[in-house]
Amino acid sequence: MSMDIVSIVLSAFAIALTIIMYFKHDKRLKKQEEKLNAYQLKKIDEEESENKKAQVKGNVIKGDKGRRDLRIYNTGKAPAKNIYVEFLDNYVGHDNSAEKVIVMDYPTPYEFLNTNDHFDIIMHLYAYNSTDVLKVRLTWEDDFSNQNEHIQHFKLT
Template sequence: MEVWGLIISILALLASAFTYFKHDKKLKEQERKINEYQLKQIEKEDLESKKAAIRGNIVKGLKGKRTLKVYNSGRAIARNIRIEGLDVEGLFHRADEVFPYELMNPQDYTEVNIMLFNNCAPTIKLKYIWDDESGKNNEFEQVLTL
């Protein structure tokens, strides 16, 4: 009888050890996946902190007057901001006096006054080009309603 008790105890001990190591392996795998995810999130946030995001918006005024507001909605400083696409028939502006814009901090903006004439298209496609910590000649295209 003592032998059977010893065998049952050993089997119970082996079963417990097997369960422990199996559970430990699952926990370590989950921990590895969580660590990988956290590292990816940190890298993504680090990259986002180095990016500027130049966008525009048209504000309507009276009798064909418009204001193009160009702003930085990113987290980094934008430098050497250029705009392409303002050379449209029926559109008068003085953007060449403002652009290239030397430096725009996050959440800052600048404005360009625009005057529309009768033969102007209802929309305009603009391309913003800028440099920031993530690289040079970043681009964003946008269609705005005049």
């Protein structure tokens, strides 16, 4: 009879231990699932934000006889609106005065720029009086924000 009691006690202990281990494991799985769900929701939110953002940047293309084209392009996933190009250097002008870089007229603000599209701003450098670097501030609006800004330096020589 005492063997039966020991056997019952051991069986009850094994069942209790199995139940405790099951609940601990279940709790751990639920925590992991909660973290995974939070991570997935964060990723979805980030993707939705990225899909609303334009990314406006520039590149300088060398031409003949001191001509440079400042190519402004959108590599983002959303269209850019009201793009302003501001030349931050004091040696940039729009006429033939003593500036080192002459910028030809261009639409400002540039109203709309789709993803992977671009527009060009024609510039001319004075051969003997040109500068090495041009500093430009690009500002635009997109579906994510109305106050986007990117400052970029361009090597002209």
